[in-house]
Amino acid sequence: MLTDADLHAALRTAATRWRRSDPAREDASDYRIADLRATPGAADVLLAQRDDATARLSIGLPASGAPQYWLYAEPEDAADWVGQLLVWIDEEVFTxxxxxxxxRELRGDESYVIVTNYGWQLTDGAEHARLTAAAGPLGWHGAGTL
Structure with a gap:
């Protein structure tokens, strides 16, 4: 089982780099993990784009029993788990x-995107309902409980 400490450490390592939609050039949609709050069973990250758009994301870690919708395969280690998470975040941020x-959900004065089985909850109610049904209870990859 992946430990919270190992996952927090792998997230801290990932937080040192910008994620780019195009490796050859900088773009306003590039983002990075600007802040990480490590707590038992969770990681709370602040995503910040080059254009100054931000959002917080609360990530339930495996030990918490929270669905792991971003996993498309059993992770080999903490770095692989974080890699799969970042691919999922890439898809959301770059699209x-x-x-x-x-x-968004306000928690105090901070704005959080809401994790769903298909990605981040959309404001369009009809599209949210369609994607929720299409992804199924375990998400696109059926890995919600890996």
Whole structure:
């Protein structure tokens, strides 16, 4: 079983780099993990794009029993788990960005995107319902409980 400490350490390592939609050039949609709050069973990250758009994301770690919708294969280690998470975040950030298409939840004065079985919850109710049904209870890869 992957430990919280190993996953937090792998996330800290990943937080040192910008994620780019195009490796050859910088773009406003590039993002990085600007802050990481490590707690038992969770990681709370602040995603920040070059254009200053931000959102927090609360990630349930495996020990918490939370669904792991981003996993498409059993992770070999903490770095692989984080790699699969970052691919999932890439898909969300580089297709919809951190803008108004995502439903936000305010916690105190911080804005969080909401994790669903298909990605980040959309503000369009009909599209949210369609994608929720299409992805199924375990998400696109059926790995919600790996």
């Amino acid at each position: 919809g960005g951190l803008g108004p298409a995502c439903t």
